[in-house]
Amino acid sequence: MRVRREFHRLKIGDRLTIRRASEADFPAWADLLTRLHPAIPASEFTADIAWWKASGDPFACFFAEAEEAIVGFIDARVRGYVEGAPGGRAAFVEDLWVDEAHRRSGIAAALLDAVERWACDLGLAWLGSDTVPENTASQRWHLAHGFSELERLVVYGKSLDQKPNE
Incomplete structure (x- = not known):
């Protein structure tokens, strides 16, 4: 896997900081997820984050901050299976969001760099998204940042709620 070790030059200058979210940041993370998925309430994301933490599986969220405001985030976790991953376990980008006013400035690439370093530090050799x-x-964007399209799929599901005895 090609890992970029230096951040890209950003249009917003030196005022950008990429940092890993701490547990104290979990409420802000849940609120940011609602910007990416507006139909889902922050309370559901709070529950998801709590589940990730309780699962014991590695996960990370990184914030991009400019002038003390969060202008983007990326979160990833380790999955037991990721399409195309040799050997099973791999990192997977779950969410990536950059505020509309800061898009096309290199922030998403800088966030991706942080996740790539995190995954490499865990000894992982594959990143999916x-x-x-x-x-x-x-x-x-994915293709421009080193990802390859692996497959397209349609996902189905159905409830297995108990039906009344007939």
């Missing part, structure tokens, strides 16, 4: 088929901008 995904996007919905209609998000062509995300697809172009």
Whole structure:
């Protein structure tokens, strides 16, 4: 895997900081997730983050901060299976978001660099990610940052709620 060791030159200058979120940041992280997924309440994300923490599996969230405001974030976790990963366990980017006013400035790439370093520090050799088929901008971004498209799939599911005896 190609890992970039230096951050890209950012249009917003030296005022950008990339830092790993601490447990004290979990409420802010949940609020940021609602910007990416507005139909889901922050309370559901709070529960998801608590589950990740309780699971014992490695996970990380990194914030991009400019002028003391969070302008982007990325979160990733280690999964037992990731499409295309040799040997099973791999890091997976779950969410990536940059405030609209700061897009196309290199922040997403800097956040990706932080996750790549985190995954390498864990001894992982693969990083996966995904996007919905209609998000062509995300697809172009992934390809430009070293990802390869591996597959397209349609996911199905159904409830297994107990049905009344007939």
